[in-house]
Amino acid sequence: MPELPEVETIRRDLKSLILNLKVLDISTDSPKQVQPSLKEVKKALLGRKIKDIKRRSKVLQIFFSNGVIILIHLKLNGRLLVRDKSDGKDKWQHITLSLSNDKELRFSDSRKFGWWKLIKNKEELEKVLSDFGPEFLDDLDFEKFKEILSSTRRNIKVILMDQKVMSGVGNIYANDALFLAGIDPRRTADKISSDEIKKLFNALEKVLKAGLKYRGASDQYYLDARGQKGSYQNHFLVYGKTGQKCLNCQDKIKRIVVGGRGTFYCPSCQK
DNA sequence: AGTCGCCTGGTA
């Protein structure tokens, strides 16, 4: 579920909850999700302290005191929950990192699409992260954004969601930003005018910041690291609102498929 | 560029 606002919210939570705790054990009932293997990961982490937690695109990076890093991708349904050891099992709990202070970092994932991946050092990390395009809120300015859009004939919505082109935007925020900018999600990127690109750039910044402010969108699965829901779902502009009235006009929100993904837009406001 | 697969759960 998680896009930039959700993953970033979790990152901030984790930083305040588990920094400097020591790894006592790790277990899983879904070994395919742990790479290269539970055994390797256990060997690398046991007795190590959590020193930092970063995010790149939708991937979290946990840095340990011996220099190894665990990358975590939540894909569609992953949750990272910090619980007390004595708390009852979480639903769909598949990986458990036992920590000092009687804490646990639990990975819950109903569809089992997410993964944990052991990275040995910073060089290896750089290599993995170099595949990602610029971070939307940190290192993508308007000029760069404009350059990217005007140099491709791919579909605008698909481009916004391509992490190799720019990082952090998924289906929810892409839909809402295109609505705010008044752009039909089926359009080709290089056919979008400079004025519209400006609107879109501002719209993306606006929806991502709203997502952060409301601590993410909890439609069905997303929870923060404390197990609390976000509230951006109460502020969706078009996402998931098929048949509901547009916020700007009398028309109804329509659902179509673009790039194989559910896409929501107002046929009157988005041209 | 479009489709399929990974897996499972929720809802019409």
Next chain:
DNA sequence: TACCAGGCGACT
């Protein structure tokens, strides 16, 4: 029962 799902890589 059928269809839908916030991601993403592999395939054609």
